[in-house]
Amino acid sequence: LSTSTNALKQAIDLVHRKHDAATARAGQAFQTWSADGAAPATIDVPVDATPYAYPPNCADVPELFAAAPCCAVTAAPLFSADECAFIIDEAERKDGWVPQEFRYARDVVQQCEDLPEVRSWLEAACRDSLFPLLQRTFPEVVGDGAAARDALRVFDSKILRYDSSKGESHLGAHRDGTLLTCVIALNSLDEYEGGGTTMEPLERTIRYDVGRVCVHAGEVRHGGAAVLKGCRYALVVFIDSALAFEPARALANEGDAQRLRGDLDAAAKLYDHAIEAGSRNELPWCGKGQVALEKGQFSEAAACYATAVDITPTHAVAWTNLGVALAKVGAPADVPVLKEAATAFQTAAALDEREPAPLNNLGLLLGDLNIHDAARDAFREAIARADGVPARERADLYTNLGCALVELDAFAEALDAFRSAVEADPTHQNAAKNVLAMRSFLASSAA
Ligand SMILES: O=C(O)CCC(=O)C(=O)O
Numbered sequence: 001l002s003t004s005t006n007a008l009k010q011a012i013d014l015v016h017r018k019h020d021a022a023t024a025r026a027g028q029a030f031q032t033w034s035a036d037g038a039a040p041a042t043i044d045v046p047v048d049a050t051p052y053a054y055p056p057n058c059a060d061v062p063e064l065f066a067a068a069p070c071c072a073v074t075a076a077p078l079f080s081a082d083e084c085a086f087i088i089d090e091a092e093r094k095d096g097w098v099p100q101e102f103r104y105a106r107d108v109v110q111q112c113e114d115l116p117e118v119r120s121w122l123e124a125a126c127r128d129s130l131f132p133l134l135q136r137t138f139p140e141v142v143g144d145g146a147a148a149r150d151a152l153r154v155f156d157s158k159i160l161r162y163d164s165s166k167g168e169s170h171l172g173a174h175r176d177g178t179l180l181t182c183v184i185a186l187n188s189l190d191e192y193e194g195g196g197t198t199m200e201p202l203e204r205t206i207r208y209d210v211g212r213v214c215v216h217a218g219e220v221r222h223g224g225a226a227v228l229k230g231c232r233y234a235l236v237v238f239i240d241s242a243l244a245f246e247p248a249r250a251l252a253n254e255g256d257a258q259r260l261r262g263d264l265d266a267a268a269k270l271y272d273h274a275i276e277a278g279s280r281n282e283l284p285w286c287g288k289g290q291v292a293l294e295k296g297q298f299s300e301a302a303a304c305y306a307t308a309v310d311i312t313p314t315h316a317v318a319w320t321n322l323g324v325a326l327a328k329v330g331a332p333a334d335v336p337v338l339k340e341a342a343t344a345f346q347t348a349a350a351l352d353e354r355e356p357a358p359l360n361n362l363g364l365l366l367g368d369l370n371i372h373d374a375a376r377d378a379f380r381e382a383i384a385r386a387d388g389v390p391a392r393e394r395a396d397l398y399t400n401l402g403c404a405l406v407e408l409d410a411f412a413e414a415l416d417a418f419r420s421a422v423e424a425d426p427t428h429q430n431a432a433k434n435v436l437a438m439r440s441f442l443a444s445s446a447a
């Protein structure tokens with residue numbers, strides 16, 4: 001064996017042991033298995049599920065799912081409207097909603113673990129209907145019989161709220177970190193406009209009514225469509241199997257865990273191993289790119305993100321980060337590289353029409369190039385997308401707009417922009433300073 005093969009083998013052994021520990025019955029938050037010998041080999045699910053096949057020649061089918069549909073949605077409610085209402089009720093009574101940590105997320109969530117009644121409801125729901133539904137829909141992945149069904153584990157589960165009136169509108173395209181995902185619609189389609197689960201390979205959004213369930217491979221790219229009016233609630237369950245270990249995915253996940261702990265070198269090695277182990281998606285490339293960005297290695301970062309968007313051209317965040325890396329590589333005056341950076345930002349902005357970050361980056365780049373009118377337009381467009389982003393970030397956008405307007409000698413408009421920054425985030429230091437400076441400048445030039 002070569003050294004690198006040995007290192008790979010050791011890394012795989014390590015994540016395999018972690019997978020076994022994480023899926024052992026001891027320590028599970030949700031007890032979803034039946035008493036030994038008590039469960040029949042198959043449990044009938046009382047409703048049909050409509051499968052949605054991958055399009056022919058789809059290039060992004062997760063390895064274990066070659067024979068499976070992209071997703072399936074129950075043709076009738078699997079849970080009653082009353083059950084769903086009680087879940088929403090317990091969540092709203094607790095009112096522990098928090099934003100998700102992902103850049104692309106605008107919804108708010110609560111962990112099912114923290115809601116005692118939901119938690120015991122979910123354990124029974126998994127045992128009696130969700131796991132049987134997964135076993136019937138993905139037989140090659142789950143395996144046959146009671147033991148395979150009882151090997152499924154709830155890795156994480158949360159209630160999602162997309163309240164359009166609060167700017168909690170959508171969840172951008174992503175891959176879940178687990179083998180399988182179930183999404184349960186908790187309220188009626190009459191209560192909101194838009195919404196639903198967008199399946200990227202299908203290029204469509206599936207809207208399903210209260211009590212119905214959508215199941216899919218965690219790895220398939222998907223998202224929560226924007227709710228345009230009203231409020232949508234859903235319960236999502238992320239599921240792994242003690243019997244299904246996927247080395248490449250486990251290595252990439254472990255890379256993320258090490259990176260978030262701050263061990264960039266360990267993370268970079270794990271991402272390389274994930275690629276070596278045959279990862280077919282962009283995630284380890286994005287992870288390597290992130291590590292390189294954090295280390296200030298910008299050409300390396302650009303190369304990683306270029307590979308990531310080559311694998312998944314729809315990955316808006318990878319395009320944005322490619323632009324960030326190229327802007328650093330090209331600074332201060334390598335115009336062809338800076339143009340490439342601008343194109344990357346524009347591509348990201350077009351792919352995710354609700355995300356301000358690429359336009360903010362584009363504006364900053366144009367400002368560095370002294371193209372202030374285009375920078376102003378980019379910041380304005382970013383602001384138009386900024387409902388629901390954190391206050392501090394909105395204040396930054398207004399501040400950037402104000403600075404572009406100062407460059408264009410549009411001082412009164414600049415003052416308005418700086419005032420909007422303070423309004424967005426009254427604790428924003430620069431914004432308040434800018435308002436004062438702008439006021440005294442306008443006063444002295446009037447005198
Ligand atoms: O809202 C949906 O339908 C999708 C939710 C989702 O993808 C997630 O929470 O990971």
Ligand SMILES: [Fe+2]
Nearest residue numbers: 174175176222
């Ligand atoms: Fe998801």
